[in-house]
Amino acid sequence: xxxxxxxxxxxxxxxxxxxxxxxxxxxxxxxxxxxxxxxxxxxxxxxxxxxxxxxxxxxxxxxxxxxxxxxxxxxxxxxxxxxxxxxxxxxxxxxxxxxxxxxxxxxxxxxxxxxxxxxxxxxxxxxxxxxxxxxxxxxxxxxxxxxxxxxxxxxxxxxxxxxxxxxxxxxxxxxxxxxxxxxxxxxxxxxxxxxxxxxxxxxxxxxxxxxxxxxxxxxxxxxxx
Amino acid sequence: xxxxxxxxxxxxxxxxxxxxxxxxxxxxxxxxxxxxxxxxxxxxxxxxxxxxxxxxxxxxxxxxxxxxxxxxxxxxxxxxxxxxxxxxxxxxxxxxxxxxxxxxxxxxxxxxxxxxxxxxxxxxxxxxxxxxxxxxxxxxxxxxxxxxxxxxxxxxxxxxxxxxxxxxxxxxxxxxxxxxxxxxxxxxxxxxxxxxxxxxxxxxxxxxxxxxxxxxxxxxxxxxxxxxxxxxxxxxxxxxxxxxxxxxxxxxxxxxxxxxxxxxxxxxxxxxxxxxxxxxxxxxxxx
Numbered sequence: 001x002x003x004x005x006x007x008x009x010x011x012x013x014x015x016x017x018x019x020x021x022x023x024x025x026x027x028x029x030x031x032x033x034x035x036x037x038x039x040x041x042x043x044x045x046x047x048x049x050x051x052x053x054x055x056x057x058x059x060x061x062x063x064x065x066x067x068x069x070x071x072x073x074x075x076x077x078x079x080x081x082x083x084x085x086x087x088x089x090x091x092x093x094x095x096x097x098x099x100x101x102x103x104x105x106x107x108x109x110x111x112x113x114x115x116x117x118x119x120x121x122x123x124x125x126x127x128x129x130x131x132x133x134x135x136x137x138x139x140x141x142x143x144x145x146x147x148x149x150x151x152x153x154x155x156x157x158x159x160x161x162x163x164x165x166x167x168x169x170x171x172x173x174x175x176x177x178x179x180x181x182x183x184x185x186x187x188x189x190x191x192x193x194x195x196x197x198x199x200x201x202x203x204x205x206x207x208x209x210x211x212x213x214x215x216x217x218x219x220x221x222x223x224x225x
Numbered sequence: 226x227x228x229x230x231x232x233x234x235x236x237x238x239x240x241x242x243x244x245x246x247x248x249x250x251x252x253x254x255x256x257x258x259x260x261x262x263x264x265x266x267x268x269x270x271x272x273x274x275x276x277x278x279x280x281x282x283x284x285x286x287x288x289x290x291x292x293x294x295x296x297x298x299x300x301x302x303x304x305x306x307x308x309x310x311x312x313x314x315x316x317x318x319x320x321x322x323x324x325x326x327x328x329x330x331x332x333x334x335x336x337x338x339x340x341x342x343x344x345x346x347x348x349x350x351x352x353x354x355x356x357x358x359x360x361x362x363x364x365x366x367x368x369x370x371x372x373x374x375x376x377x378x379x380x381x382x383x384x385x386x387x388x389x390x391x392x393x394x395x396x397x398x399x400x401x402x403x404x405x406x407x408x409x410x411x412x413x414x415x416x417x418x419x420x421x422x423x424x425x426x427x428x429x430x431x432x433x434x435x436x437x438x439x440x441x442x443x444x445x446x447x448x449x450x451x452x453x454x455x456x457x458x459x460x461x462x463x464x465x466x467x468x469x470x471x472x473x474x475x476x477x478x479x480x481x482x483x484x485x486x487x488x489x490x491x492x493x494x495x496x497x498x499x500x501x502x503x504x505x506x507x508x509x510x511x512x
Contacts (some may be wrong), residue, residue: 006373026318029304036297044290047338061285168313189328192347197287197335203349204331208324215363216281216317 004155005111006216013153020090024215030209031085033185037205038080041198042073049195056168064196068112076199079105083206087213091148095217096140096174102206103129103178106191109203113194121191125180132177135170142167143221152220160222169220175214228311235310236303236442240447242465243418243441244269246448246472247408253476254409272437280430285338294336295428295435298329302442303483309449313376319450325354326443330415333436334424343486345363345423348414348487352405352494361498365395365505367455375453379440382457384436389455393509403447403471409479412494448472 006011007024013020046069048106052194086098107129110122144150146163158164192200196212209217248265255262264270282291303323308314327349334346367373369392370381382388388397405412416423425436445468452459452467459467485493 001389005371006317006367008314008318008374018475024315024319028317029318033301033321037328040290040297044287044293045286047291048285048341049338049340050285050317051340070503130509133260133286142415187300192331192335192350193343196339197252197332197346198290200335200346201328204353205328208353209330211360212317215320219364219367224371 003153003220006219007129014088014089018091019094020151021088022090022132022153023088030213031084034084034087034205034209036079037201038077038084041076041080041202046196046198062195072109072196072199073111075105075108076202079109079202081203082153083209086210090152090153092140092143092152092171092217092221095213096133096171097138097176099136099178099210102134103211105207106180106203109196109199110191113196115194118191118194120218125191128177128180132174134174136178137172139167139169139171139174139175142170152217156220156223164221168218170216171221172218177211179210181207181211231311232303239302239306239310239442239445240438241269242443242468243274243443246436246444246468247441249469250407250472250476250479253473254480254512255479257477264298268437269440272441273436275430275434278430278433280432283337283339283427286427287336287338290332291336292432294329294333295439297443298326298333298439299385299435301325301329301437302446305446306442309375309446309453313373313379316330316366316373316375316378316450317453319375319446320360324353327440330424333428334415334426339427339497341420341422342419342424345415345426347421348387348417349424350411351491352414362398362500363390365502365509367502368509369395373401379455379458387456391512392500392505394504394508396451398498399451399455401497403451404416404475404478405494406443406447407475407479408420409484410475411482411485412490413484414490417484433474470506 003022003024009025011023011025011028026169032196033191051060051062053060081103082098082101085096086102089098106125107122110118111117140150142163143155146161146167147155147158149155191203194200195207243502245265247268250264252265254261272442272497282288300324305319308318331346331349332355334342334349348429363373366388369388370378372381373380376491378388385391402408407413417423420426425433430438447465448468448471449470452464456467
């Protein structure tokens with residue numbers, strides 16, 4: 001098996017010492033898409049959320065304040081860059097670091113919002129993300145222990161062992177918790193009730209892109225053929 | 226054929242066929258419900274109509290995000306056409322495009338500031354969480370064929386027969402994914418009539434035109450991938466017949482079932498995904 005079986009044409013690598021970034025058509029597309037969205041977030045204003053009021057016919061407008069806007073935009077850009085990094089890294093440990101960073105900034109993006117329901121949701125998601133960091137890094141540690149390397153370009157040539165499979169399961173559980181997908185989505189969805197559409201995009205984008213990337217990584221580690 | 230001409234031709238075919246299939250779907254649904262229904266080309270005419278209508282933007286919208294997001298939706302489905310019929314590239318890449326579609330759907334709703342769009346946005350997050358397990362269909366196809374390349378999957382089926390007989394539960398899971406993208410389907414919670422038009426509520430004129438083009442191309446591409454991956458490389462007539470049959474089946478389901486409550490919709494999708502994954506693994510192990 002080689003990387004082109006999964007991601008299409010192999011375009012090249014960027015060696016940065018121990019850290020090697022690699023590009024297939026799949027990785028390059030995801031990387032470029034995330035960067036485009038990040039630029040879009042950086043230059044956009046936020047919407048005013050219009051809500052109906054009880055007991056009157058008037059509407060209520062919810063806006064993002066200037067100070068809140070600045071910090072949320074900064075965190076959204078950090079999240080976008082971390083997601084872009086996770087799309088092209090060829091190192092399992094770097095991938096877990098990027099995913100952990102995404103989890104942290106996702107909480108930060110909504111933590112500045114002064115709404116009890118949203119903060120409750122962010123708090124619950126934060127607990128799950130913290131718990132998930134153990135299997136996330138534990139999975140990477142098991143893969144290192146069983147293969148002697150964390151480089152995906154090397155792992156792709158190593159036959160799969162039971163310990164690698166166990167490490168992959170831990171890695172998947174860690175990513176599921178950090179990104180807040182099913183079965184953890186119930187806590188995360190409530191975070192999207194706050195205004196600030198461009199910032200919410202990056203929370204959703206990072207989760208889905210990381211899930212798609214982890215499928216590639218798991219199939220590189222666990223070679224069925 | 227020149228690559229650019231090939232892309233352009235395929236995008237135009239995807240748009241026209243997708244639009245007519247949507248119209249056909251509405252017509253079949255109407256006849257099942259004893260209504261005359263709109264003409265089959267209604268969706269196509271609506272799309273053209275929006276391009277000559279005046280565009281208006283809500284003053285509450287997040288600019289330029291609100292405008293850019295609709296263009297992005299169009300761009301990603303054009304990319305899907307390039308990955309699919311034009312180059313027969315990686316299936317993994319196609320699913321990455323589908324994931325981006327979910328994100329754009331989510332933010333098209335929230336960027337307008339409308340409460341209906343916002344509700345659609347929250348539902349899109351829920352539905353994405355439910356549709357993700359269906360991505361497992363990718364892994365099942367890979368375990369069966371040993372490749373993610375669409376061209377190689379077609380070659381595999383040339384030797385061993387259509388995948389729909391080998392991994393029928395994976396085909397069922399992909400069909401659920403298709404069903405969830407159909408308007409009026411039991412899983413179409415992001416565009417339920419209780420929230421007007423969902424994420425499209427505040428998009429008018431040109432922007433609505435972009436959204437409708439994207440929907441048509443998306444529908445064509447989902448059907449194309451299903452037919453290519455589970456039945457094999459077909460002739461253009463074969464694709465057309467297959468697409469009409471699937472659209473008719475979807476119309477039958479949509480006409481006879483109500484839109485589910487969001488929680489129920491997700492539970493049904495997750496349950497079907499769970500049954501599909503477990504059943505497929507058992508089938509792969511036994512055979």
